[in-house]
Amino acid sequence: MDLKFLLDFLRDLAANNRKAWMDEHRADYHRARSIFSTLIQAVLAETQRFEPTLLGLTVPETLFRINKNDRFQQSQEPYKRRLGASLTQGGRHAPRAGYFLALEPGGETWVGAGKWHPEPAALARIRQEIHYNAPAFHRIRETADFQQQFPDGFDGDRLQRPPKGYDKTDPDLEWLRLKDFVVTRSFTDAEVLRPDFVARITESFRAAQPLVRFLNEAMAE
Template identity: 30%
Template sequence: MHVRDLAQYLAELAENNNRAWFVMNKPRYDILRAEFLEMTTRLIAGITRFDPAVAACNPKKALFRINRDLRFARDPKPYKTHFSAAITASGLKKPSQGGGPAYYFHVDETGQLLIAGGEYMPPPDRLRQIRRQVIADADGFSAMLKNRKLRAAYGDLQTEGKLTRPPKGFDADTPHADYIRHKSFIVWNERSVAGMTGDEMERIVLENFRDAQALVQWLRTVPGDSQGEMAPSRN
């Protein structure tokens, strides 16, 4: 993966987010997309060594499209300004598809690499199931939160917003009441890709995915068919 070329391309796309520029630079996009797919394929193989559940994940389906869905968007820009992928046991990405807890990463137009694991903004039914499992498996949830690798790489569970009080049906004095107010069950960290080689980025992403495994594994214990999605995907 030519990391510097990818960051440069995304920065230029952010400045020229229109179809004419995209078409003119399509050969660059095709090369970078192919490299990103190759890296994702290797990452799936790497994850499989410590989490065999993702072995069947199709790397082509793990990648997010560059085109934005403009049907309900206020922002008319047609293209995303990041390359991203979500690796799940089901091989699916989106909450509506039942993708499940995932290992996620992206590189954006500012040259930032984001690495994440867990479920980002799962649908209401799935979120309710997760919250119930926090109570039903309070000891297991506590053990996951204390996982040494998870805490060293990410700290505590993160959220992009949570309820001011416990949701309906949950008491304020219930175990892990603060976490029950979360709308997402995710961890993530970010770093600059400046000066980073493709091999270095691949190694860093894989190491951080391994560190996020405790959360991903715990989320798989949550009952129910709908498995939600992970991490801040910006899709």
């Protein structure tokens, strides 16, 4: 895998983020996407060894488009500055917790796991499960592997006040206020180019598997 070429392409794209440039470098884009697909195939194969819910998932089902979605566009740039994938049962748009990888130069590469922006009903079930089964939730987040891989804890938005139905003195309020249940860790460009990059990604995913399982069981109707 020529991950250096991939990083260089994304760096050039960030400096020339317009359709005319992409049209001129379409062959390079296809080469970069092929390299990224190979990376995801390697990560998926290793992750399937310990995550049976991903058996049968294919690489095309995991890949996000590089084109920005106009509904959420924050700038005039037509393309994302990264390539991303979601290793989730049912594919990248499935309403389940899963595993994520975004590759972007400049030390912006990250891997993560969990559920981003769960639907209101699913979010309510996650909060209820934490409230009813707090010891299991805390055992997951307090394990040595989890703490080592995700020292910053949960990422994303959270409520300013207790969610409806929960008291402000609830001992688990810090986690009940979460609106996203995702943990992430970042990689420098040098780390991306290391020969053990795939192994390090899957180490993070393995550490996060109990959280992914907890969230999916909580969201199940």
